[in-house]
Amino acid sequence: ETLYDGLVKRRARKAVCDGEKCLGSLMNQKPQNKPFAPQEIKEKAEDFMKQYYEENKPSVPLETRMEEINKEIAEIGTYTMSTEELQFGAQTAWRNAARCPARVIWKNLNLIDKRTVESADEMFEAIKNHMKLSFNGGKIKPSITVFRGRKPGFEEPRVWNGLMVSYAGYEQEDGTMV
Numbered sequence: 140e141t142l143y144d145g146l147v148k149r150r151a152r153k154a155v156c157d158g159e160k161c162l163g164s165l166m167n168q169k170p171q172n173k174p175f176a177p178q179e180i181k182e183k184a185e186d187f188m189k190q191y192y193e194e195n196k197p198s199v200p201l202e203t204r205m206e207e208i209n210k211e212i213a214e215i216g217t218y219t220m221s222t223e224e225l226q227f228g229a230q231t232a233w234r235n236a237a238r239c240p241a242r243v244i245w246k247n248l249n250l251i252d253k254r255t256v257e258s259a260d261e262m263f264e265a266i267k268n269h270m271k272l273s274f275n276g277g278k279i280k281p282s283i284t285v286f287r288g289r290k291p292g293f294e295e296p297r298v299w300n301g302l303m304v305s306y307a308g309y310e311q312e313d314g315t316m317v
Contacts, residue, residue, distance in 0.1 A: 226250045251284040
C-alpha cells in the first residue's frame, strides 16, 4: 500500500526548497513558528484528524472527536492530541520528510511523550533519557521526544540548541580526543 501526504499541499509555512536550492537541513535559523489563530487551529486539526481517521480506525467517531477538539480550542485556544494521535503525527511527519533517507522505517519511530514536563531540569533529564533510549546500547532506535506545545498564558518550553549531539572532536596535545 502506498500512502501519500495530502497535508503538504496545504502547508502554512513557505517551503525552504525550490528548483535551485534546498535549505531543509538548516536548523531553525530564524524561527517562523508563531502561534496560529483559533480558526486556523480548527482547520488544521480537522485536516489532521481526517488523515488520522483515514489511516487508523479509532473507536471514537470522527465527529465526536472533532466536537471535543473544537470545545477545547474555544475554551483554551488550543487542543491536546491523544498519545495515539501524537504517535501518528510524529510518524507521518517523518514519513513525509522527503530529504530524510531513513524515513523508510517511519513506522518504527518510538514516541517518548514528555508533554507533562515543565522545568528546564526536567527537560534536561528527558533529553538525557532520550539519548540513552535511542542509542540503545549501540543499536540505534529511532525516537522522538515531544514536550508540550504552547499554552496561552504560559512560558513556552525551548531547546536552544538544534542538535543534542554534534559530530565534532578535538585532538589534544597528548593525542586524546575531546
